[in-house]
Amino acid sequence: MSKYFEGLNYSLANEDTWIEFRLAPQNAKSIFTVCGSGSRATPLLARNPEEIHVVDLSETQLKLFRLRVRAAKVLSYENYLYFLGYTQFTKNYLNRTILIRELGLSEEDLIFWKDLETLWNDHGFVYLGKWERHFMKLGRLFKSISMSNMDPIFEAKNLEEQQLALNKYWKPEFFRRYTQVVMNEWVANKLLYKGSFAGSKSNNTMKVSAAEFIYREFSDLLQTTHIRKNYFLQMIFLNHIKYPEAFPAECDPEIIEKIKQSHTHIQTHQKNLLELLKESPHDFYSLSDTFSYMSDDEVANFLSGLPKEIAPSSQMVIRTFMRKPGFAISSPWTSDIALNKEMARKDCTRMYEFTLLTKTSL
Ligand SMILES: C[S@@+](CC[C@H](N)C(=O)[O-])C[C@H]1O[C@@H](n2cnc3c(N)ncnc32)[C@H](O)[C@@H]1O
Structure with missing residues (x-):
C-alpha cells in the first residue's frame, strides 16, 4: 500500500x-x-x-x-x-x-x-492538508515568478468581463512552461506523492502528460467557465476561496440544515x-x-x-x-x-x- x-x-x-x-x-x-x-x-x-x-x-x-x-x-x-x-x-x-x-x-x-x-x-x-499546501505553494510561486495579477480575472462578474481580464492579465505560454516544470514526474514525486504520482510514465494510462493535461483543462476552465464560482482554482491561484459563490457543497446552508x-x-x-x-x-x-x-x-x-x-x-x-x-x-x-x-x-x-x-x- x-x-x-x-x-x-x-x-x-x-x-x-x-x-x-x-x-x-x-x-x-x-x-x-x-x-x-x-x-x-x-x-x-x-x-x-x-x-x-x-x-x-x-x-x-x-x-x-x-x-x-x-x-x-x-x-x-x-x-x-x-x-x-x-x-x-x-x-x-x-x-x-x-x-x-x-x-x-x-x-x-x-x-x-x-x-x-x-x-x-x-x-x-x-488549508491544512499536504496536498492543499503543496498546490497553494505552487500558486504563490506562479504568481511571483510570472508577476501575474490573477485577482481581476477572479473578480469578473461574468464571462465577458473575465475574457477581458484574461486578455490583460493571463500569460498562457508562461503557464504552459510552468506546468511542465512543476508537474514533471521527478518534482511531483519528490515534493508530494512519495513515488505514487499517478501521472508518472510508468503509471499514466492517458495519452497526454500530466503537465499537458493540466494546462489543457485549466485553460479550458478559464476560457469557458466563470471562475469566480470555482473554489479549486481560487485555492491554487488566490491561496484561499475568496468568493462564497465558489464554496463547495459542504458550505451550502440548506445542506448544513439537513445534516443537522x-x-x-x-x-x-x-x-x-x-x-x-x-x-x-x-x-x-x-x-x-x-x-x-x-x-x-x-x-x-x-x-x-x-x-x-x-x-x-x-x-x-x-x-x-x-x-x-x-x-x-x-x-x-x-x-x-x-x-x-x-x-x-x-x-x-x-x-x-x-x-x-x-x-x-x-
Ligand atoms: C487519493 S485521495 C483523494 C482525496 C480527495 N480527492 C479529497 O478531496 O479529499 C482518497 C483518499 O483515499 C484514501 N485511500 C487511498 N487508497 C485507499 C484504499 N485502498 N482504501 C481506503 N482508503 C484509501 C487516501 O488516504 C485518501 O484520503
Whole structure:
C-alpha cells in the first residue's frame, strides 16, 4: 500500500463535491464512501441514509471527517464556516479553540486536535492538508515568478468581463512552461506523492502528460467557465476561496440544515476499501480517486466480489486521475461512456476521468 496515504494529505477536497451529492439517493439504507478530506462525504449525510460507512487508510483523515460532521451538527452556520476556515471572522468573537470544545468529540479525537492547535487556531482546517499546501505553494510561486495579477480575472462578474481580464492579465505560454516544470514526474514525486504520482510514465494510462493535461483543462476552465464560482482554482491561484459563490457543497446552508436534522448512523473504518466493499451491500458508493493508486491486479475483478444483495439501481462513482487501471464491467453492472464524459466536464476541478457504474436488475 502506498506510503503516500499517511497523516493529513487532504483537508478541502480536490474533487468537486457537488457531483456525488447530486447523484446520492435520498433516504437510502446505506451509503459507502471513501473519506479523504471528508468534504465529499459530509454532504452525503444531508441525504439522510440510515447508515453511512466512511473508509480511509489514514486515521487522520477519518478524524477530520468526524470533526467536520460534529461542527456541521453543533455549530451555528456562521460559526461552522469560520471554524473550518472558509471565513476568517465571526461576529461574536469566539475563537476556534473555544468552538472545538462545543463539538462533543470523543476524548481521543479532541486530544489529537488540541495537540495540533497551533496549526488550525489562526486559519482553520481547510488549508491544512499536504496536498492543499503543496498546490497553494505552487500558486504563490506562479504568481511571483510570472508577476501575474490573477485577482481581476477572479473578480469578473461574468464571462465577458473575465475574457477581458484574461486578455490583460493571463500569460498562457508562461503557464504552459510552468506546468511542465512543476508537474514533471521527478518534482511531483519528490515534493508530494512519495513515488505514487499517478501521472508518472510508468503509471499514466492517458495519452497526454500530466503537465499537458493540466494546462489543457485549466485553460479550458478559464476560457469557458466563470471562475469566480470555482473554489479549486481560487485555492491554487488566490491561496484561499475568496468568493462564497465558489464554496463547495459542504458550505451550502440548506445542506448544513439537513445534516443537522439527519439521523444517520455513522461508522468510520480505517481499512482498505477493497476489503470493506466485500462485507455488506450499500445503495450508493463514492469511491473517490483511489483506483489511480491501485494495480490492475487489485481491481481487475472487484465487481464480481461485491455482495449479491446490492439492490438494482445502486450506483458507484469511481474517479481516476491520469491512471485508470483495467477492471471488468459485466452484467448486472453497466456504465455509460457519454455520461462519464459529461461528469468529468462538469467537475469544476477537471482533474478526473469518471466511471459511473449502475447495477441493473438483470
Ligand atoms: C487519493 S485521495 C483523494 C482525496 C480527495 N480527492 C479529497 O478531496 O479529499 C482518497 C483518499 O483515499 C484514501 N485511500 C487511498 N487508497 C485507499 C484504499 N485502498 N482504501 C481506503 N482508503 C484509501 C487516501 O488516504 C485518501 O484520503
